[in-house]
Amino acid sequence: MTRDTPLTIPRCMSTQHPDNVNVPFFSSGPELSGEDEVQEAYYAFSHLGCDEQMWDVEGKEVDAFVVKKLLTRHEPYFAEHRLGRDVFVTLRVPNPTVERAEAKILLETLESIPRSFDASKLVYGDDLPPIFEVILPMTTSAKCIDRVYHYYRDFIVGRQSRSFFKDDISIAEWIGEFKPDTINVIPLFEDLPHLATADEITEAYLEGKNATDQRVFLARSDPAMNYGIVSAVLMTKIALARLQGLQERSGVAIHPILGAGSAPFRGNLSPANAPRVAEEYPSVETFTLQSAFKYDHAPTEVMNAIRYLRDRATRPAQAMDEEGCHAVTARYTAEYQRQVRALAPAINSVARFVPSRRKRKLHVGLFGYSRSMGAVQLPRAISFTAALYSLGVPPELLGLSALTDADLTLVRGMYRHFDADLKDALRFADLESPYMPREVRSAVEKLGLPATVDLEHRELERQISRRTLDEQKESVADLVVRAASLRRFLG
16 A cells, blocks of 8 residues: 555444444435435444445445545535545455456446546545545455456556557547556455465565555454354454564554454444453454444444544554464364254244345355355354344354363453353343253353343243244244344344
């Protein structure tokens, strides 16, 4: 990442993850559409205090004019808060290596960046780009990142100097220059093998580039869904420690982003838990603030938490016992996945009643590609989490039966708020649920964690369980939403 102006790293990235129970006041319906999301970006900036909006182009029509809409509809705000300097829009694009059906949407999205530049220049009269970064999900190699970087530089910007035919004008002379000259590509690592090698992949991508800074995005939801919460947390923290090592040996400043949701399983980042999550991941510079964080809590509480996250000082990443962590996660993940396979029919049955909050088709979950999981098909992480909570079996509890006393000692040393996160989940657990694995019940009882059970939530869980067992689907959707309202997140 190189810039002519001083670089500002955003601290609070508003995202479009649909984990919210409540529909925001500005939405035209129960599902946010494209125009609602333009208003959402402005609301996140101007009212909540976020300094970055992730604009997800996966699974929906590309809005090539989001910058123009923001600048023209909210001119007074953006006159004082410069887009591209004070607040940021960062595009999340499809990964053609994995998402073949949406591969060409990547090209449309990259083509929109110079148009956004032109719209900004008309307003501000200078060459500071409003959009200069894109996020590449499901990154598995340096080549995946480099292809996006080179396509933009060589095939979008690079063509401007070409003439149509001999002795004719160039494309740039015909329709104007293409700017910015280059973009920054942020790799998003979403599975354990590539979290473990995030530093190596990023280092290979940086080779030969005159970069001073590089942002790296680590997911928390999909790793938890695929491998369990313990594996997700430990491997994320190992990745952060390794990225710090990359910074030290390369001289390139690495700026980690953590994709955390409100459920403990998906990161436990709610307004009330912001200090705890920041302490768990001290080297993370940017946290994602998903929809439940923004819309399922009082606005004042949300704004105070955002202010805290923006003002906090980062610290070095925690030193990790990699060998010990790998040994624990191998046993734990195998047990977690075995238990999920057994629960898959119930999960899929209830997930159908989890309401949609965004008009889009999200990309296929990594779980479906996992060979170790066989042919099991499951919903995406939010619906997966919501379904298990609705049945009284918080997914945080699955796999715990594989942990020995020695394992627990290591986990508690590496995962500082392990007990606190489990207690948060146990509040909504029903150890007598017909879906609760017997060995998980024993493991929870062995931990002896004091937890205050939400009795109203437990009654709703039991009604959902009875209707699921008896195949009585009436009012299940309403029960699922009522339970989620008590938790303050869907999943």
